[in-house]
Amino acid sequence: xxxxxxxxxxxxxxxxxxxxxxxxxxxxxxxxxxxxxxxxxxxxxxxxxxxxxxxxxxxxxxxxxxxxxxxxxxxxxxxxxxxxxxxxxxxxxxx
Numbered sequence: 001x002x003x004x005x006x007x008x009x010x011x012x013x014x015x016x017x018x019x020x021x022x023x024x025x026x027x028x029x030x031x032x033x034x035x036x037x038x039x040x041x042x043x044x045x046x047x048x049x050x051x052x053x054x055x056x057x058x059x060x061x062x063x064x065x066x067x068x069x070x071x072x073x074x075x076x077x078x079x080x081x082x083x084x085x086x087x088x089x090x091x092x093x094x095x
Contacts, residue, residue: 006023055073057076059076060077061074061077063080
């Protein structure tokens with residue numbers, strides 16, 4: 001295989017369910033693998049999560065499933081209900 005040969009990349013969630021199945025360039029897949037490996041090594045070394053994954057709060061935090069566990073996100077936005085993003089007419093007509 002060459003550096004630009006397409007390969008299949010399958011992403012799984014923590015339960016092992018396929019969330020993405022894409023054909024990507026080999027170099028891109030290898031870059032993702034390197035990033036994951038570095039993140040794993042760093043976590044095993046015991047560095048703080050906030051140092052590695054610093055919060056970047058915005059108004060979009062109101063849609064996040066982790067909002068109640070994130071003081072930065074809670075300070076940056078107000079919580080939204082799942083149906084808040086629906087069209088007003090759709091919610092009133094029961095669709």
